[in-house]
Amino acid sequence: MNNFSYIQADKAKEATTAKRDDKSAAFIAGGTTLLDLMKLNVENHDQLIDVNMLPFRGIEMTKNGLRIGALERMSDVGEHPLVVQNFPAVSQSLLLAASAQLRNMASIGGNVLQRTRCGYFRDTAFPCNKREPGTGCPAIEGDNRNLAILGTSDACIATSYPGDLSVALVALDAVLTLENAKGKQREVPITKFYLLPGSTPQKETVLEDDELIVAVTIPQTAAAQKSMYLKVRERTSYAYALASAAVGLEVQGGVIRAAKVALGGVGAQPWRSPEAEKMLVGKAPSEAVFRAAAEAALRGAKPREHNAFKVEMAQNTLVRALSEVAA
Amino acid sequence: METNQTKNAPTNVVGKPMDRVDGPAKVTGAARYSAEISVPGTVYGVLKTSTIAKGRITSIDTTRAAKEPGILNIFTHQNLPKPAKTPKQVEKWRAAQSYLPMQDDQVQYAGQPVALVVAATLEAATQAAALIQVTYQAEAPIDSFHDPKAELFDPQKIQQGKKDSHVVRGNPQQAYDGAAIKHEATYVHAINHHSPMEPAATLAVWEGADKLTVYESSQNVTMHQGALADLLGMPREQIRVVTKYIGGGFGCKGSFWPHTILTVLAAKAVNRPVKLVLTRQQMFTGVGHREDQEQTLKMGATADGKLVSLVHTKRATTSPWDNYTESNGKILDMLYACPNYSTTYELARANVMTSVWMRAPGEAPGSFALESSLDDVANQLGIDPLEIRLRNYADHDYSNNKPWSSKSLKQCYTRGAELFGWDKRNAKPGQNRKGRVLVGHGMATASYPVHSSQGTARVRLFADGHAVVEAGATDLGTGTYTVMTQVSADALGLPPEKIRFELGDTRLPTAPGSGGSVAAGTVASSIMAAAEDVWDKVVKMAVADKKSPLYKAKPADVKVELGRMFLIKDPKKGETLLATLGRSGQPDIEGSGTGKYGAGYEEKNFGQNGADENNDKKEKVSGGHSMHSFGAHFCEVEVDPDLGTVRITRWVGVHGVGTVLNLKTATSQMTGGAIYGIGAALMEDTFRDPNYARYTNADLAGYHVPVNADIPDIKVEFVPETDPYINYLGVKGIGELGMVGVAAAVGNAIFNATGRRMRSLPITPDKVLEALRQPA
Numbered sequence A: 001m002n003n004f005s006y007i008q009a010d011k012a013k014e015a016t017t018a019k020r021d022d023k024s025a026a027f028i029a030g031g032t033t034l035l036d037l038m039k040l041n042v043e044n045h046d047q048l049i050d051v052n053m054l055p056f057r058g059i060e061m062t063k064n065g066l067r068i069g070a071l072e073r074m075s076d077v078g079e080h081p082l083v084v085q086n087f088p089a090v091s092q093s094l095l096l097a098a099s100a101q102l103r104n105m106a107s108i109g110g111n112v113l114q115r116t117r118c119g120y121f122r123d124t125a126f127p128c129n130k131r132e133p134g135t136g137c138p139a140i141e142g143d144n145r146n147l148a149i150l151g152t153s154d155a156c157i158a159t160s161y162p163g164d165l166s167v168a169l170v171a172l173d174a175v176l177t178l179e180n181a182k183g184k185q186r187e188v189p190i191t192k193f194y195l196l197p198g199s200t201p202q203k204e205t206v207l208e209d210d211e212l213i214v215a216v217t218i219p220q221t222a223a224a225q226k227s228m229y230l231k232v233r234e235r236t237s238y239a240y241a242l243a244s245a246a247v248g249l250e251v252q253g254g255v256i257r258a259a260k261v262a263l264g265g266v267g268a269q270p271w272r273s274p275e276a277e278k279m280l281v282g283k284a285p286s287e288a289v290f291r292a293a294a295e296a297a298l299r300g301a302k303p304r305e306h307n308a309f310k311v312e313m314a315q316n317t318l319v320r321a322l323s324e325v326a327a
Numbered sequence B: 001m002e003t004n005q006t007k008n009a010p011t012n013v014v015g016k017p018m019d020r021v022d023g024p025a026k027v028t029g030a031a032r033y034s035a036e037i038s039v040p041g042t043v044y045g046v047l048k049t050s051t052i053a054k055g056r057i058t059s060i061d062t063t064r065a066a067k068e069p070g071i072l073n074i075f076t077h078q079n080l081p082k083p084a085k086t087p088k089q090v091e092k093w094r095a096a097q098s099y100l101p102m103q104d105d106q107v108q109y110a111g112q113p114v115a116l117v118v119a120a121t122l123e124a125a126t127q128a129a130a131l132i133q134v135t136y137q138a139e140a141p142i143d144s145f146h147d148p149k150a151e152l153f154d155p156q157k158i159q160q161g162k163k164d165s166h167v168v169r170g171n172p173q174q175a176y177d178g179a180a181i182k183h184e185a186t187y188v189h190a191i192n193h194h195s196p197m198e199p200a201a202t203l204a205v206w207e208g209a210d211k212l213t214v215y216e217s218s219q220n221v222t223m224h225q226g227a228l229a230d231l232l233g234m235p236r237e238q239i240r241v242v243t244k245y246i247g248g249g250f251g252c253k254g255s256f257w258p259h260t261i262l263t264v265l266a267a268k269a270v271n272r273p274v275k276l277v278l279t280r281q282q283m284f285t286g287v288g289h290r291e292d293q294e295q296t297l298k299m300g301a302t303a304d305g306k307l308v309s310l311v312h313t314k315r316a317t318t319s320p321w322d323n324y325t326e327s328n329g330k331i332l333d334m335l336y337a338c339p340n341y342s343t344t345y346e347l348a349r350a351n352v353m354t355s356v357w358m359r360a361p362g363e364a365p366g367s368f369a370l371e372s373s374l375d376d377v378a379n380q381l382g383i384d385p386l387e388i389r390l391r392n393y394a395d396h397d398y399s400n401n402k403p404w405s406s407k408s409l410k411q412c413y414t415r416g417a418e419l420f421g422w423d424k425r426n427a428k429p430g431q432n433r434k435g436r437v438l439v440g441h442g443m444a445t446a447s448y449p450v451h452s453s454q455g456t457a458r459v460r461l462f463a464d465g466h467a468v469v470e471a472g473a474t475d476l477g478t479g480t481y482t483v484m485t486q487v488s489a490d491a492l493g494l495p496p497e498k499i500r501f502e503l504g505d506t507r508l509p510t511a512p513g514s515g516g517s518v519a520a521g522t523v524a525s526s527i528m529a530a531a532e533d534v535w536d537k538v539v540k541m542a543v544a545d546k547k548s549p550l551y552k553a554k555p556a557d558v559k560v561e562l563g564r565m566f567l568i569k570d571p572k573k574g575e576t577l578l579a580t581l582g583r584s585g586q587p588d589i590e591g592s593g594t595g596k597y598g599a600g601y602e603e604k605n606f607g608q609n610g611a612d613e614n615n616d617k618k619e620k621v622s623g624g625h626s627m628h629s630f631g632a633h634f635c636e637v638e639v640d641p642d643l644g645t646v647r648i649t650r651w652v653g654v655h656g657v658g659t660v661l662n663l664k665t666a667t668s669q670m671t672g673g674a675i676y677g678i679g680a681a682l683m684e685d686t687f688r689d690p691n692y693a694r695y696t697n698a699d700l701a702g703y704h705v706p707v708n709a710d711i712p713d714i715k716v717e718f719v720p721e722t723d724p725y726i727n728y729l730g731v732k733g734i735g736e737l738g739m740v741g742v743a744a745a746v747g748n749a750i751f752n753a754t755g756r757r758m759r760s761l762p763i764t765p766d767k768v769l770e771a772l773r774q775p776a
């Protein structure tokens, strides 16, 4: 880890202008992603701007839905009654993530911006297009067991966001509030926040250099209320998903009125599946309908040598999650 | 003490589930591990390791690195002082890896040390190491024995020359060809890393040019001392190695590795104490691993399930220099009554460091093949898995035709089956559903040899009623401090609080390391031998002491039990050791002794060279019995057929291990063994990129070991067992036994749940889904 200077920002403006003025600076919240990557020399920052003092707190119901301050901790949000009752998928995605210690440390904003667990990205001995554009992607011919099968490119096949929360947020149409150095706020639907790797896998989100995540707002819907997050992995806890599904259904009179479907662990970004949703809406819930939706969701999959299993696993995960919320 | 015959002495605290004596020190942080020790003037060493797996270093630019504050020196192959000898030349101690990096510009494996920075702070050294620019001329590496470039060869000898690569008993191929039931299968084992919580650490402190103290995370301080003496060309007495606490080793701290000598050489060159701790990533390329391997087992049986032949071959990856591979065959040779057996090992060189023993080396993967195939044959013949094991029960050791010193396996089976409810198992695979999951029940046999070993101890009994007991042994965290305190307490008739047991220092009497499950038996015997020396001395004092009830008795007529001397013919006549000692005016009395363990010492043909030499040689001169511990595992799994996940929901392990010194620590060890085995069975797998021959998941987030949520309530019991031949207290080793058979028990349960046989470890959801896609 390189030497760096450290400042603590009391006001958002202080943080965002400091970041604008220093291209090599980084915000630090819980530090659970950032410090790891700095210790590995994957990221090098000469300045860390501590944002933990900023007032981006609070978990409250607003007219647009549940608003969660970006600096709230994963464990606090995951256990919050408003979240547990109205957005079970969000609560589960948080509480099934990482370990208790990490969840106590890690913030919501930081979670949304966590980086890939691709082993090549995390080890500077390897080439990696995401870490050093133009050097190549050894994962394509190498160990790709944990990597993506949807939305990948010839430049990068990583699950750029390897975590859980954003999968639920993407499914439930959450909106991020961002603020820049001019003090201007903008709202970005999380479905538009992440970028596909294309030929620029180093560019992961639409966040500008001087922008902070202020809050996440999740619309309150019937489907959100009847939602769940299912995570599959070989180790029962403290492991990333091999495949996961965040689903929400609104069923009325035996017919699915609204469906929210997103997959984790399989997409180059948290993978919302309008294809699957289309197969569900207007139908009576049944195993066959769920299976058709799952097949639609994985239709464009491009599996590699070691992750071909993810097609079936993701489909089955989705079917299982849908069956459970419909039950 | 002349022999290692078990003496059935009465006990007071031995066997009790006493709390750990080092528990409070550990939970309060007072216990300091090697990396936590500092001496005045300590500076920090950090390794820089190679990014390529094969090639040569063309240049090393340290300009930027040298600008970091407080850099004392940056060592590379160009300026690191050379040791007097290389590990290759050090025959006796046999560093696990004969190749020492940083001697020339060659790179032979990814993660090999190429530079060592010494700086005033850890931070500066770490950053400087990152700033060193090394340029390489890379060549295409060989990744493993699967690599098309790799060539399998017959090593003739394996395990650093200790064992033959071919073993044949009877006429195995012919017997197999003629067998009514022929079963052939291939089993795959991923690379595993020991991954102890405590990383390897060395603090090297020179006093002048010819006196060295090393604080090392060592499972065997005597081994480290001997290896260092040879490598440095110094007398052993000038070198002291200290290890007071270890945070797990599982085998990776029981051998000598490059970082230790590199640190020692650097410390001498900078003339300061240097502390070097491997990072978690470096733990994957610094202290060995369990090699990736493949075994093919042909099992021939009669129509009623009696084994007639086992033909075993193993293929594995080894390093460019050494022929190490676990001897998987041992357990196939002895576990059942099978008249014909052979094993053959083939190795291929690849750009990987030398692998090393890892908890139950050989037995763990070997038993996976044997116990899975046997389960298949049982299923094929419609015989209960427990019944087929009874039909093949070995009433003596077929591998050497000797009687067992003791064996309680039948009791283990019976008790385990009872605790588990084995009789309720549905023998038909795939029939047992619970909601969406498939439930399965499996079992397997466990066995681990008693490796011969010997060691020494010193006992000093003080007239004020306390004692100091010393042996240069190790406590891996498994309880050596505690059980030896109990043994000492009973030997002297004192309460355990009055015993101070010291270990982990080459200044103490030489004891074996912790490895091969020999520590408990050997050190306990050594303490008893030393205590006997004290008894003899005090008895002599008593019989010459007018005030003693034993005055004028013949020493031969006096017996000592629980610290009290008495006439054998008139036990009421006697007094405590302390009573005599108290009257003598002598403040204390010291005794020392040598304890012996295992079949190698059953007859009086043992060497006198100390416990630290390699055990296996001595087993060649073993006595009349074959010595093993045995046990049985029973397991319940739930397999989710849609998601491929496997959860262990129940576990029962019942073992026969001779005398249990401490029920609590012993139970913990066997529980830990099962957990370790579950890790290997379901998740432990170090991936390598085949093109770069470099690991891609070298940290504890990527290399999965079980967490609490993976582990059900594990029930462990010991059957009462008295072994009259093994050692003074009748103690067999328990450390490794608990893991043997675990992977097979899991695989057998999965088979029972799904009708699919999993032959590749670890059994991860992707493999389960793949298997379920195939017809049953």
Ligand SMILES: Cc1cc2nc3c(=O)[nH]c(=O)nc-3n(C[C@H](O)[C@H](O)[C@H](O)COP(=O)(O)OP(=O)(O)OC[C@H]3O[C@@H](n4cnc5c(N)ncnc54)[C@H](O)[C@@H]3O)c2cc1C
Pocket (backbone or CB within 6 Å): A026, A027, A028, A029, A030, A031, A032, A033, A034, A035, A036, A051, A070, A071, A074, A096, A097, A098, A099, A102, A105, A106, A107, A108, A109, A110, A111, A112, A113, A114, A162, A163, A164, A165, A211, A212, A213, A214, A238, A239, A240, A241, B701
């Ligand atoms: C071993 C391990 C296992 C894990 N397992 C899981 C898992 O199973 N599931 C899962 O979902 N996650 C998992 N995680 C990831 C974890 O959830 C994230 O590391 C964590 O959420 C990041 O939050 P943080 O506050 O610590 O972020 P930081 O490390 O402080 O920051 C992360 C990034 O976000 C930026 N940032 C932080 N806050 C803001 C803000 N408000 N505005 C703009 N930029 C900001 C930082 O500059 C940095 O680039 C795991 C992490 C580890 C280390």
Ligand code: SF4
Pocket (backbone or CB within 6 Å): A116, A118, A119, A120, A121, A127, A128, A129, A130, A131, A136, A137, A138, A139, A140, A147, A155, A156, A157, A158, A201
């Ligand atoms: S998949 Fe992406 S992150 Fe991984 S090596 Fe390739 S480019 Fe790098």
